[in-house]
Amino acid sequence: MTSPHHDLLHIRSIGKVTLEFTTRCNLKCTYCAVTRPWHRKNDLDLASFDVLVEEMKTLGVRTVQISGGGETTIVRGWDLYLAKLLDAGFQVSIISNLAKPMTDHAIRALSLCGEITASIDTTDPALYEAIRKGGSFDTFTANIRRIRAQCDQEGRKPPYMIWNAVASDRIITLVDQWVASGIALGIDHFQISEFFQYDDLPGAISINPVGSMSDEDLARARRAVERARWLAKDAGKWFAVLPSVEEALHGSRKVMRTEVELDHGEGRPVFRKSRTFVQIVHADGSRHEAPQPPPGPMLPGKKTKNCFMPWTEAFVWATNDVAPCCMYKRIRPFNGADLAAALNSPPFVEIREGLLTGNLSHTCNLCPMFEMVDIEEFRRSVAERLGVDSLLATPVPRS
Template sequence: MTHDRLDLVSKLYQPAGWPRVLQAASGAPTSGPLVVDLDPTTFCDLACPECISGKLLNQGRFTPDRLAALAEEIVSMGVRAVVLIGGGEPLAHRGTRRVLRVLGEAGIAVGVVTNGTMIRQNLPELAQYASWVRVSVDAGTADTYGRFRPDRKGRSVFDKVVENMRLLAAEKRGALGYSFLVMSRQESDGRIVTNHHEVLTAAELAHDIGCDYFETKAMFDDDHHIVQVPQELLASVDRQLAEAARLESDRFQLVDSSTLTSLRSQAGSDQRKEYDRCRIAELRTLITPSGVYVCSYHRGNPLARIGDAVTDDLPTLWQRSDRGIVDPSRDCRFHCARHGSNLELERIARGTGDVPPVDDYDPFL
């Protein structure tokens, strides 16, 4: 049976996580998260002008020993999936290879979100242990890549990233994704610079590299609201994706993020919530060098910080923390990919959930 990797609601019904899902639905505290987003470091080797985490970069990292201990604590808590992400570039931390081994050998699914510049240095572990690796490329040519994803010296490392992806494609056991964030900006001279015209070129390149999927996403502002774009730009993206559909097969998929779907429906930049507690916060959490937060949307927000993973072990921190400190109706008016999951948890609590039971297929809730 084929499952949509972005159907987060159906994933709630998988048997392995169901006991904790029921706890979260009822409003009870869980014994631990099912999914952890982990930022090993806040360092990044690129200097992307549109980086949503730009203000949080280069402000610390876990020591290699603490990072390894965190991996062991994650295993002990029965976490089912970990996403190595950032913040910074997760593969820039020399301890990440060990984390991949510890988690992978414990049977925990591992996803990696990376800029791709350091895949080669981490290739054996990524190929063996990563359930998926998603590379943020956001371009189809070196020139456009250099405008939106320059390194610290202003250079384009596009060719290096593509070559690294080819290396991983040849050896991987998990999935490899090519991520394309549709971006535009106005330069100081008034010119509009955009990457939207390269969606088709990028999709063709992803297919040629040997990627398993090509994902198109809309841009967020600093407060995680979806940046609205002119309808003609969105129409251009859709025309290119329609043409790219000829590339699809059992081995290559085009994936639309919920942000792009929101743009098409003209839902606006706000996503209102009627509930005052995020039940998903009992199932997912974010661990960074600056603190543990209820979710990645609140990375760096002191009002959503539930503890310090540098000084406290994770099981104790989880037991003592209050994951209800964020009120979605007040604090989360941006687009949240798990809004539908929260609504489904409310239905489960009322006994009106309507998705049939499924086998375990994807622990990344």
């Protein structure tokens, strides 16, 4: 039994923390913000890493995901920090480009992870190396084989392996080949994620979002995706396409565009701010900005985003900030100590309140990761997750 007016806006525990060790990377993928000259280079302050590990234990964290906007395996001693997390008893998952030759210690640490997500857009070696500049397809596949071999040698189950591809006109019609090659390498799960388009990178291969493809190319892409889906199903693997990409495949003509404002000071451009919005692509290739959904409750039927992340997760960025999901960046500075206080600070409470009432923030409104759901149904689900009676729970108890 719980007390009346249980607060749905504050949390006492979380299941998962994502740690971004760095925003630097060894590759220069053509679509990625990290490759732009204005991209800020940050590294997580690892001096308080042990404190953070204790904070996460206190909050009941079960899973630590190592990922973010950069590549962890270029951080000095990264595999020692990974080993610390494993020794502390967390289930660790990591997102990596697996593009660097690895030491035996690094391969063993990776082999002890519960899950590895590798970013790989295509298994066509020439296209891989054109899109993921600086990467070697042979090194990538050799690392996967070594991780699996390490597990075989020690009689352990290998990590659950996920491949992620960013949806674009260059790779989407080859997605069946991508899945077939992944199945041969023992990959368990394939996912196609959204492409946020920046201005083209000079000198790099040009790639475009699925929403900008011609009708004929979209028909080819749908056939490749259906074949990929069938191949994965037949092999007992997962295959997932983000809803917004699925809609683009079926002719939504929508693309996600990010425009960046820069200060042109001394020598190099400096990031000032960015804006992400939806564009509609016309048959002649021209585009216009889609109308923004109005702020506040979105539909008369009272809908909200079906997202529990602000109640279940935290993201610790290499900027030494903490946020509830990958869509939010600098909302609360964080030095490794008192994670619980950071997660219950005003910016987090406001995001939870927005989701519970349908008064979504601009970022939640735009977010392509979750579909809309009835507010009352959502509130009941949040209460259920927190283990409270939804009739006794109030979403707005702030005083």
